Amino acid sequence: MTGLLMQMLEGTVTSLQIFFLTLIFSLPLGFVVAKGRMTGIRIIRWITDLYIQIMRGTPLILQLIFVYFAPYYLFGASYDRFTACIIAFVINYSAYFAEIYRSGLQSIDKGQYEAAKVLGFTRSYTFFHIILPQVIKKILPALGNEVITLVKDTALAQTIGVSELFRVAQTASSRVFSTVPIFIAGVFYFVMNYIVSRLFTAGEKKLGYYR
Amino acid sequence: MKEMIRLENLSKSFSGIEVIKNISFTLTEGEVLSIIGPSGSGKSTMLRIITQLERADNGTLTVDGLTMFRSVDGKAVYSKPDELRAIGLKMGLVFQSFNLFPHLSVLRNITEAQRAVLKRDKAEAEEKAMSLLKKMGIEDKAGQYPFQLSGGQQQRVSIARALALDPEVLLFDEPTSALDPELTREILKVIRELAEEKMTMAVVTHEMHFARAISDYAIFMDNGVIAEEGAPDELFGNPKEERTRKFIASFEE
Ligand SMILES: Nc1ncnc2c1ncn2[C@@H]1O[C@H](COP(=O)(O)OP(=O)(O)O)[C@@H](O)[C@H]1O
Numbered sequence: 001m002t003g004l005l006m007q008m009l010e011g012t013v014t015s016l017q018i019f020f021l022t023l024i025f026s027l028p029l030g031f032v033v034a035k036g037r038m039t040g041i042r043i044i045r046w047i048t049d050l051y052i053q054i055m056r057g058t059p060l061i062l063q064l065i066f067v068y069f070a071p072y073y074l075f076g077a078s079y080d081r082f083t084a085c086i087i088a089f090v091i092n093y094s095a096y097f098a099e100i101y102r103s104g105l106q107s108i109d110k111g112q113y114e115a116a117k118v119l120g121f122t123r124s125y126t127f128f129h130i131i132l133p134q135v136i137k138k139i140l141p142a143l144g145n146e147v148i149t150l151v152k153d154t155a156l157a158q159t160i161g162v163s164e165l166f167r168v169a170q171t172a173s174s175r176v177f178s179t180v181p182i183f184i185a186g187v188f189y190f191v192m193n194y195i196v197s198r199l200f201t202a203g204e205k206k207l208g209y210y211r
Numbered sequence: 212m213k214e215m216i217r218l219e220n221l222s223k224s225f226s227g228i229e230v231i232k233n234i235s236f237t238l239t240e241g242e243v244l245s246i247i248g249p250s251g252s253g254k255s256t257m258l259r260i261i262t263q264l265e266r267a268d269n270g271t272l273t274v275d276g277l278t279m280f281r282s283v284d285g286k287a288v289y290s291k292p293d294e295l296r297a298i299g300l301k302m303g304l305v306f307q308s309f310n311l312f313p314h315l316s317v318l319r320n321i322t323e324a325q326r327a328v329l330k331r332d333k334a335e336a337e338e339k340a341m342s343l344l345k346k347m348g349i350e351d352k353a354g355q356y357p358f359q360l361s362g363g364q365q366q367r368v369s370i371a372r373a374l375a376l377d378p379e380v381l382l383f384d385e386p387t388s389a390l391d392p393e394l395t396r397e398i399l400k401v402i403r404e405l406a407e408e409k410m411t412m413a414v415v416t417h418e419m420h421f422a423r424a425i426s427d428y429a430i431f432m433d434n435g436v437i438a439e440e441g442a443p444d445e446l447f448g449n450p451k452e453e454r455t456r457k458f459i460a461s462f463e464e
């Protein structure tokens with residue numbers, strides 16, 4: 001029994017690694033993608049748009065398989081599954097975050113930029129002190145939904161053989177002929193998402209001081 | 212008397228359509244210029260060029276002796292960025308839609324640029340902000356957020372925000388068009404007081420009586436040109452052009 005719990009704990013750690021690494025890379029990267037999507041340079045806009053369409057238009061499970069196996073079929077090179085898993089998650093989530101950022105940025109009235117310009121704020125000051133705080137408030141609910149989805153999506157990493165929590169639970173449950181391990185995994189996902197949604201609610205509340 | 216703004220032969224097109232055609236005027240220090248004209252006649256575009264929110268196609272503009280752009284071979288050639296910045300700091304603009312920063316308190320709306328742009332320290336910036344809020348009659352609103360204020364109060368905050376940077380010229384683009392008549396009166400009173408203090412101002416407005424009363428010079432714009440200009444009593448009381456007469460008459464009940 002302790003052996004099973006230890007295994008599940010290890011799986012949990014892997015799931016959490018996928019979760020946090022994906023966020024660390026894709027939250028900022030999504031911003032770069034959003035900028036590309038909104039640039040005046042048509043070719044860049046077209047490419048980023050195509051990338052976003054592909055990421056949103058195909059299953060993540062397929063993207064995982066592609067990212068892991070494509071280098072092998074193309075160059076005969078194989079690499080670490082965990083790395084492949086992080087890359088697939090990051091490029092997928094960057095696309096989703098980019099669309100959230102874009103809608104947030106576009107919802108800011110252009111009068112905000114104009115007032116800032118006339119008052120003499122630099123472009124970077126305007127962005128970080130005037131625009132970004134308002135964008136964060138606007139996108140927090142959508143971001144929360146996406147992060148909750150990410151928690152559940154980490155289970156897909158097993159497709160390419162990463163031993164995350166759900167794979168460990170499934171293997172264990174067929175070994176001990178019991179669904180208990182899977183049920184334990186379910187509790188983990190629930191708790192994790194409970195924390196995530198509490199954090200986002202707290203964030204929304206904190207930014208609720210203005211309209 | 213010093214010329215604060217000297218604009219010569221300004222022209223500007225949007226996608227091939229000329230919306231400002233060869234406009235010139237001067238604004239003398241301590242005076243008030245009122246600009247009237249139908250919607251779409253180019254009033255906002257002109258103010259936006261003067262405040263560098265839009266670029267001129269051709270013409271020459273000097274502000275307090277500094278050149279923002281000058282006409283060279285039929286094109287407006289802009290000065291260097293630091294010169295443009297210096298000119299920008301001489302100018303304040305009050306928008307029709309206030310454009311206050313919703314996430315900042317009233318006080319911080321007024322101190323933010325003082326601190327970030329003029330590098331004033333916190334105490335000095337707040338003292339300045341409080342004295343301006345007092346002047347606007349809303350010092351009790353310092354800790355509130357823009358959404359908690361009436362339109363008239365918001366516009367007073369935005370005037371205070373502009374004044375906090377000690378501009379040489381204050382420009383208004385239809386400052387009361389988003390307000391109902393009672394709130395309009397509040398704002399007109401504030402602008403009138405500024406005029407009495409000899410603040411140099413250019414005001415785009417549809418308030419004809421107000422414009423006539425406060426301005427030293429008036430311009431009627433129509434279709435991208437100055438159709439008529441002159442002393443307010445002449446322009447409002449005895450317009451020479453048929454279209455000026457019609458426009459002004461359309462505001463009488
Ligand atoms: N950014 C823009 N792009 C295209 N056309 C514009 C733009 N800004 C203003 N215009 C056009 O220029 C003309 C003058 O507009 P504006 O200066 O706003 O007039 P006013 O302030 O007198 O109502 C209008 O026909 C308007 O549609």
Ligand SMILES: [Mg+2]
Pocket residue numbers: 254255256384385
């Ligand atoms: Mg206008």
